[in-house]
Amino acid sequence: MSTAVAMLGPRRALRVVEHNARAYLRMWPVFVSGFLEPAFYLFSIGIGVGELVGDLPGPGGSPISYKLFVAPAMLATSAMNGAVFDTTFNFFFHFKYAKTYDGMLATPLSVRDVARGELTWAMLRCGLYATAFLVTMWALDLTPSGWSVLALPAALLIGFGFGGVGMGLTTYMRSFVDFEYVTLAIVPLFLFSATFFPLSQYPAALEWVVRISPLYQGVALERALILGDMGPELLLHTAYLGAVGWFGLRVAGRRLGSLLQP
Amino acid sequence: MTDTAPVIHDRSAFDALAEAVPMLRVAEREARVWRRFWRTSALTSVLMPLLFLGAMGVGLGGLVDDNRSSVEGVDYLVFVAPGILAATAMQAAAGESLWPVMAGMKWIGTFHAAAATPVSPPDVFGGRLLWIAARHAMTASAFVVVAALLGAIPSPWGVLAVPAAVLTGQAFAAPLSAYAGGQDSDIPFPLIMRVGIVPMFLFSGTFFPVDQLPDWLEPVAWVSPLWHGVELCRGATTGSLGVASAAGHTAFLVGIVAGGCWWGARTFTARLAP
Amino acid sequence: MPDPPDSSGAPLIEAKALTKRFGEYLAVDGVDFAVQRGEVFGFLGPNGAGKTTTMRMIACVSPITDGELRVLGMNPMTDGSAIRARIGVVPQDDNLDTELTVWDNLVIYGRYFGLPLAQIRERATELLHFARLDDRRTSRVDPLSGGMKRRLIIARSLINRPELVLLDEPTTGLDPQARHLLWERLYRLKREGVTLVLTTHYMDEAEQLCDRLVIMDDGRIVAEGSPRQLIERYCTREVVELRFALPEQQEAAIARLGAVGDRVEPLGDRVLVYTSHGDEALTRATGDGIQPDSVLVRRSTLEDVFLTLTGRTLDE
16 A cells, blocks of 8 residues: 555656646746747857857867857756746745645645655756757757767756755745845856856865855766766766755755645 | 914925925835845845856956957956946846836836825836936946956046946836836746847847857847947946947937837826826 | 815815716716715715726826816816825725835825925824824734725825825725724714715715715716715615515515515515515515515615616625
């Protein structure tokens, strides 16, 4: 009996995914445009500024174009964008105002299912954005290595990481004003995770600060896969993203219960 | 309740000014709200552009300067700083002109409350713009001071970058507020941000000169109000703008502000006093 | 601010053939009325009757399509701002500033009138006391109950010491206790000489508060007078309400009830018999063999007046 219930668990969470999918189908232009932002950055900074930058040293010392340096970072960013909005802003709106979850919890769905469901949806969205971005990169001849196929599962991992953390943090927020802090956090992450310029540009003392950024871990992972620069650090990046995501999800699952059913 | 003998109270100078100019009373409301959150608000609105300046101007700038001697005659940091200044004014204006106008018009209804008093609908529109201008003046000044300390503003004309940034902000605030005032739903807003504001941000000469754009795209930059704003700000900070060009860019932006105000006065009157 | 001479006998508000059209839709169809200084004047009618639209024209936030309107002796089309400076408005929908505290709401509203800050502060303290919200001074607006928000809106509307206050559906959505507290506050205002004009679809509110009222339906005024006058003019003194178990019984009874009272009005779930003496009519009815399931003998209300004049109840 308990095995059956355990097996049904993840499947029940799919109800949450379905709910979100329906809501977004109605607003599909908004959904689609979420992928555009990193694409615009790729064209503007990657290509536009790329002309000013010239070539950078790539793996093994051979030069790579600047746009090839930036593209994987934008891929990682689009994965982050795909997951963050749903697991912070939307998530907060659902449990605080729309009482969406109250309805769901009146059914056999449990609080854990709700959290898992929301994260699954966020990862789905992030996967869609990442696929679209990868295809764009491929069309622009920016996927030189065969390992690039792993860039998609890597993007999902990034989504898992940011989604989990996002949800966990959101359960601590009290009002929409607190979301200013989300923006305050995302922008420096975006700018300073070796996204637009390599780690070597930083004073040595600050390098470790960049390394703890989850986006940096994602960017480094994607860059390595796209350029075919394989090595043991990839395990580190993977483990880091998996760990933060899992931890955030647990926090969210635990706190959501007391928030919705005090 | 009705006074027989009116009580005379001391009027401060601002009291007298506010009595004469209804728009100021609306701006005062915005100021009072801001006063409650000013620390977080100031932090975001001053810190964000400085972060961009640090990342793009210094981090990315290092890469550019290693590769080229100059961009349009200056270091990359000097090139990018005015771009960021003007772009920040645009972003802030867009944020202030979409959702908050919807809130005032529909979700909360504070505009309707104001319109029931001697304040008229065009005053409500204008008062908001006035406050947005005041805020931009503050944040732009802070940015210019820090940027100057970082060596990103070589010319003393750089002080004119502040009014230039304020004008750029108004060129977005006026039409966007007018637009938002007429809407019933905020569903198009994220689209406007992502498909309008963000591309403008990235392709109006902010991070690279517009003559690098493919020939067919260049004219698009010329109609972008942000491009005009960037040219004005960059001209001021580098001291390289001729009077004729400056007048041209200013006229373009002023024209947009005027058009936006005309549209806004009409829309707000139609919604608040149908 | 202009202060035109106002002879004490002239009406505060005067409307002649007042009309409002929104495109094709005729919201207010040529109404005439006058409101005297110091009275409580009501617009009673169902939703969609045109009451709010009329109020918005008086409040100078909606231009007149046709006809004539004078408020405080001035023309809303040309002196809107000056009129708004001297009136107070309590709107139907709460539009309190949720980003400001209770105190700041009062202060900023006062500032909209161009009043000096020192004067507003004094006034706001008085008004918080009037609204029984003294302890909520620094509270945010969101956590207040519906009744408190209403009291705050009324307090806000008085910040400029208006001679005339317009209230649009002031007690809609409030629980009975909140309603009674609000009525009590409005009585106080009236005793202090403020002219009140209100719209409502609650007949008990109209009967309790209004000195005079007009009944509006479909953009037109169908009756005018004090509550007592309206009842006397359009209705009998009493009503007998009869409910029957089965529709056939109701049908059968209707034919015979005609002889019992002055008028018979069948509704969906009961029959109303209008008569000057309810108990006697009831005795006659039962003597005639009519056997209702339940009976109620009551005095006529404005709802009955509305029913008589329009054939519909106020709720429809």
